[in-house]
Amino acid sequence: MAHIVIIGNGISGVTAARHIRKMSNHEITIISGETKHFFSRTALMYIYMGHMKYEHTKPYEDWFWKKNRINLAHNHVKTVDFKTKTLKYLNGDTLQYDKLILAVGSKPNKFGWPGQDLDGVQGLYSYQDLELMEMNTKGVQRAVIVGGGLIGIEMAEMLLSRKIPVTFLVRESSFWNNVLSPEESEMINRHIREHHIDLRLETELKEIIDDGSGKVEKIITNTGEEIVCQFVGLTAGVSPNINFLKKSELETDRGILINEHFETNIPDVYAIGDCAQHKNPPGERRPLEQVWYTGKIMGETLAHCICKNKKAYNPGTWFNSAKFLDIEYQTYGWVYAEPKEDEESFFWEHQDGKKLIRINYKKESKEVTGMNFFGVRYRHETCVQWIENKQTVDYVLEHLKEANFDPEFYKKYEKEILVKYQELAS
Amino acid sequence: MTEEKSLSIANPHSGIDIIQKIGVALAAIGTIVLLIAWADIKISHHGALLALSITSILLGSIIYGVRTYLTVPEGIKNNNVWHSSFTNGGVLGWLAGIILTGFYIELYWFPSLLGLGADGAKNTGIVALFDPLSQFIKGQPASQWFVYGTIYTLLILALGIKFMLKYRHNRYQLIRTIVVIISQLFLAYLIPEILEGLNTKGGYFAKDLKYMWPLNYYFFESWHLNNMVDGGNLGKFYLVWGIFSFMIATPVITYFVGKRWYCSWVCGCGGLAETAGDPFRQLSSKKVYAWNIERWLIHSIMIFIFIVTCVVLYGYFTGSDTFLGLSIYSHFSKPYGFLIGSMFSGVIGVGFYPMLGNRVWCRFGCPLAGYMGLVQRFKSKFRITTNGGQCISCGNCSTYCEQGIDVRWYAQRGQDIVRASCVGCGICSAVCPRGVLKLENGDTERRDQPISMINGKIELTN
Numbered sequence: 066m067a068h069i070v071i072i073g074n075g076i077s078g079v080t081a082a083r084h085i086r087k088m089s090n091h092e093i094t095i096i097s098g099e100t101k102h103f104f105s106r107t108a109l110m111y112i113y114m115g116h117m118k119y120e121h122t123k124p125y126e127d128w129f130w131k132k133n134r135i136n137l138a139h140n141h142v143k144t145v146d147f148k149t150k151t152l153k154y155l156n157g158d159t160l161q162y163d164k165l166i167l168a169v170g171s172k173p174n175k176f177g178w179p180g181q182d183l184d185g186v187q188g189l190y191s192y193q194d195l196e197l198m199e200m201n202t203k204g205v206q207r208a209v210i211v212g213g214g215l216i217g218i219e220m221a222e223m224l225l226s227r228k229i230p231v232t233f234l235v236r237e238s239s240f241w242n243n244v245l246s247p248e249e250s251e252m253i254n255r256h257i258r259e260h261h262i263d264l265r266l267e268t269e270l271k272e273i274i275d276d277g278s279g280k281v282e283k284i285i286t287n288t289g290e291e292i293v294c295q296f297v298g299l300t301a302g303v304s305p306n307i308n309f310l311k312k313s314e315l316e317t318d319r320g321i322l323i324n325e326h327f328e329t330n331i332p333d334v335y336a337i338g339d340c341a342q343h344k345n346p347p348g349e350r351r352p353l354e355q356v357w358y359t360g361k362i363m364g365e366t367l368a369h370c371i372c373k374n375k376k377a378y379n380p381g382t383w384f385n386s387a388k389f390l391d392i393e394y395q396t397y398g399w400v401y402a403e404p405k406e407d408e409e410s411f412f413w414e415h416q417d418g419k420k421l422i423r424i425n426y427k428k429e430s431k432e433v434t435g436m437n438f439f440g441v442r443y444r445h446e447t448c449v450q451w452i453e454n455k456q457t458v459d460y461v462l463e464h465l466k467e468a469n470f471d472p473e474f475y476k477k478y479e480k481e482i483l484v485k486y487q488e489l490a491s
Numbered sequence: 492m493t494e495e496k497s498l499s500i501a502n503p504h505s506g507i508d509i510i511q512k513i514g515v516a517l518a519a520i521g522t523i524v525l526l527i528a529w530a531d532i533k534i535s536h537h538g539a540l541l542a543l544s545i546t547s548i549l550l551g552s553i554i555y556g557v558r559t560y561l562t563v564p565e566g567i568k569n570n571n572v573w574h575s576s577f578t579n580g581g582v583l584g585w586l587a588g589i590i591l592t593g594f595y596i597e598l599y600w601f602p603s604l605l606g607l608g609a610d611g612a613k614n615t616g617i618v619a620l621f622d623p624l625s626q627f628i629k630g631q632p633a634s635q636w637f638v639y640g641t642i643y644t645l646l647i648l649a650l651g652i653k654f655m656l657k658y659r660h661n662r663y664q665l666i667r668t669i670v671v672i673i674s675q676l677f678l679a680y681l682i683p684e685i686l687e688g689l690n691t692k693g694g695y696f697a698k699d700l701k702y703m704w705p706l707n708y709y710f711f712e713s714w715h716l717n718n719m720v721d722g723g724n725l726g727k728f729y730l731v732w733g734i735f736s737f738m739i740a741t742p743v744i745t746y747f748v749g750k751r752w753y754c755s756w757v758c759g760c761g762g763l764a765e766t767a768g769d770p771f772r773q774l775s776s777k778k779v780y781a782w783n784i785e786r787w788l789i790h791s792i793m794i795f796i797f798i799v800t801c802v803v804l805y806g807y808f809t810g811s812d813t814f815l816g817l818s819i820y821s822h823f824s825k826p827y828g829f830l831i832g833s834m835f836s837g838v839i840g841v842g843f844y845p846m847l848g849n850r851v852w853c854r855f856g857c858p859l860a861g862y863m864g865l866v867q868r869f870k871s872k873f874r875i876t877t878n879g880g881q882c883i884s885c886g887n888c889s890t891y892c893e894q895g896i897d898v899r900w901y902a903q904r905g906q907d908i909v910r911a912s913c914v915g916c917g918i919c920s921a922v923c924p925r926g927v928l929k930l931e932n933g934d935t936e937r938r939d940q941p942i943s944m945i946n947g948k949i950e951l952t953n
């Protein structure tokens with residue numbers, strides 16, 4: 066029986082712990098400086114918006130951990146001595162491990178903007194950030210959000226729920242168009258504006274100005290425009306939270322470098338989740354994957370590696386989902402902002418401008434490579450099977466309704482979609 | 492995080508605009524008329540005042556709903572639910588709960604306080620206010636039950652329309668709510684009241700086609716059976732229908748679509764819960780201990796009503812007033828009627844909406860829901876399917892499940908939700924931000940194991 070210590074009680078660390086417990090009798094300790102219990106980071110916005118309380122974001126009740134013999138330490142690790150296998154906490158206490166799992170997650174990016182550390186300027190990643198945002202947004206007349214990604218639009222929605230006017234600075238020429246194709250991106254631009262968010266495309270933050278007391282007074286954009294505001298949200302992406310490990314012999318780049326079995330360069334030390342950087346990512350996947358389900362898959366696979374036999378990271382076909390204000394988004398396979406050279410793209414948009422379906426496929430073989438769905442829900446399993454079985458676009462469009470996952474009685478559009486495809490094809 | 496303890500009913504962060512205020516004021520005027528009558532302050536022009544009250548409650552709710560929901564893009568509208576003390580189990584919620592509970596106590600045990608005239612005396616108070624409407628519909632003065640039925644139906648109608656405005660993007664919710672409103676308005680209210688008026692000679696029997704045993708706990712009591720048998724063709728029809736509906740129709744329909752066809756589509760208790768109770772659905776407890784209490788309680792009540800029914804049927808067929816030397820009335824039917832029929836389903840079931848959520852009775856008490864729950868759990872095509880690996884464990888589904896089902900627990904494992912208590916309201920599916928949940932009637936096996944995705948595909952595990 067070994068002592069397995071996990072730094073980080075996010076989805077990756079907790080999934081690893083749960084599966085190690087299922088498969089073994091090892092002693093397990095999870096450490097987190099953030100909150101005592103695991104909560105769902107993806108639900109932070111809903112706490113602020115009053116849809117839920119913190120309690121509701123905990124996927125397991127508090128008795129769960131003791132019952133499953135998982136020790137919880139609410140503490141902050143300052144350093145790791147890999148030679149003696151000892152962790153040192155901020156308060157000076159130490160802890161020995163036999164195996165160490167680093168699941169330390171991310172932190173918001175800050176790009177060295179002047180004024181980025183003023184009061185009223187913050188990112189949104191942790192529970193503490195949420196508490197800070199609660200304080201920072203009291204009585205605010207206008208907020209500015211910098212960075213047009215998924216957290217940026219969530220933050221805009223949060224502020225809207227408190228009727229705080231939002232100016233949204235997006236560096237790109239259209240929202241998230243490094244990921245979304247032009248039509249999708251344009252649809253989201255429209256929807257953002259429909260919610261009375263002041264969306265500024267091709268606009269960057271140059272400087273944040275102090276009001277004289279250390280608080281934000283206004284910002285200046287790259288076009289020289291001044292925007293008076295009392296809150297600035299920095300949401301220009303996240304990066305691995307590994308500063309406390311940087312000076313050690315652990316091999317890092319942007320994240321902690323790992324092989325396909327999550328092994329770092331140091332024996333008995335593994336890394337999973339947001340903080341891990343794959344040296345050989347599978348398929349077209351990126352070295353850093355900062356999404357919920359990949360953390361889950363990494364945690365479960367690592368538990369196998371530790372307790373049973375080595376298993377390579379194999380998350381299968383890419384998928385993801387998000388919600389842009391009221392528009393739900395699901396994606397299966399790879400749909401790049403611009404189709405690859407050997408690819409063609411078919412898309413259909415509903416006249417209400419809030420539903421859109423895109424299917425990318427190979428020009429030659431017509432096999433489907435990826436699908437984007439906006440405002441209509443589709444079944445994960447079926448879509449991914451089509452892609453893996455290399456079904457043609459004609460086949461997929463003919464069978465599309467079989468994958469429809471909208472609630473009962475919803476209007477179905479598959480016929481209309483097929484007709485549009487056939488018209489284009491002939 | 493510090494909790495907001497705001498005293499405002501409306502969203503404390505947004506404030507409400509003048510048109511919303513007009514809506515609220517109108518509904519408040521209508522309610523105040525009812526409260527004045529309830530307080531037995533002398534008023535005249537009952538007909539006109541009642542018409543004013545009903546119209547302003549209806550109109551006020553519609554104005555408020557239209558202004559609140561139609562001026563913003565369609566979507567989920569749960570902002571600040573946990574910030575308002577009306578909806579987060581705070582002071583205002585308690586206040587509303589106490590008033591409601593008081594009303595129920597008077598209704599069941601002290602109808603004279605509501606103004607019911609004793610022994611043919613003229614009605615006063617709130618009952619008198621409803622006399623003109625009762626005269627119009629059934630040619631008799633009002634009873635406390637007529638008052639109750641009218642207010643109940645009005646609430647389902649007015650707040651049902653508000654609910655439809657709130658969920659206008661969701662066709663499942665729209666159709667379900669139209670059906671629930673129509674069921675209440677016609678099947679539970681107008682048709683029975685009109686029939687009651689036409690059939691003044693015979694004794695009373697329940698004339699709501701969908702109010703079946705064992706929810707209708709007095710169905711098999713001797714007086715009720717006698718009144719049906721003596722009630723001409725109509726009475727005999729209700730007798731046959733009553734037996735057919737619980738013995739055959741209920742299990743068959745529940746097999747095909749789950750108990751939702753009843754609980755969230757036609758039932759009156761469910762109808763009130765889904766409309767007037769909608770602002771309180773998040774207050775139900777999701778803890779495992781609450782689930783344990785639920786299973787014990789609802790099944791005990793099923794056994795209770797089963798025993799009571801056997802005993803009253805024994806009484807009916809043997810003509811005896813006693814069973815094993817115990818009075819059937821005071822040892823069986825009366826305790827059930829008092830404890831379960833009145834206390835639980837009425838006082839706690841509705842009075843405690845703002846404290847315990849809107850489905851306390853349906854979840855912990857209703858023996859009909861318990862019966863259909865067993866069918867749904869063990870022999871039904873109904874399930875809530877989860878969408879592969881898309882769940883982000885956010886918890887919206889569990890939070891807004893009025894039946895206190897920890898939907899997330901299943902969704903994050905990729906397992907179908909097959910639970911006896913699910914009433915199929917569809918709200919979990921509506922509030923899920925990742926499109927993970929779908930209520931379905933399927934022919935395939937229901938998936939009762941978690942999935943795993945570590946081998947590059949979605950697989951079942953054991």
Ligand SMILES: Cc1cc2nc3c(=O)[nH]c(=O)nc-3n(C[C@H](O)[C@H](O)[C@H](O)COP(=O)(O)OP(=O)(O)OC[C@H]3O[C@@H](n4cnc5c(N)ncnc54)[C@H](O)[C@@H]3O)c2cc1C
Pocket residue numbers: 072073074075076077078096097098099100106107108109110140141142143168169170171189190191216219306309337338339340354355356357358360386387883
């Ligand atoms: C607002 C927001 C919304 C998101 N929405 C989505 C979404 O909709 N879908 C999606 O797929 N992904 C979403 N993500 C991303 C997703 O939440 C992350 O990918 C995921 O939470 C990462 O999990 P993890 O376990 O790797 O790390 P984390 O959840 O970050 O957990 C790491 C934990 O380790 C702790 N820790 C770090 N260092 C130390 C130390 N030295 N000592 C003690 N404790 C330490 C941290 O405090 C933290 O609690 C969102 C992220 C944010 C911030």
Ligand code: SF4
Pocket residue numbers: 875891892893894895896898908912913914915916917918919920
């Ligand atoms: S599980 Fe979903 S459909 Fe069933 S009762 Fe709960 S919220 Fe309603």
Ligand code: SF4
Pocket residue numbers: 881882883884885886887888889898899902903922923924925926927928
């Ligand atoms: S609401 Fe949807 S994403 Fe959130 S926990 Fe429930 S099923 Fe998962």
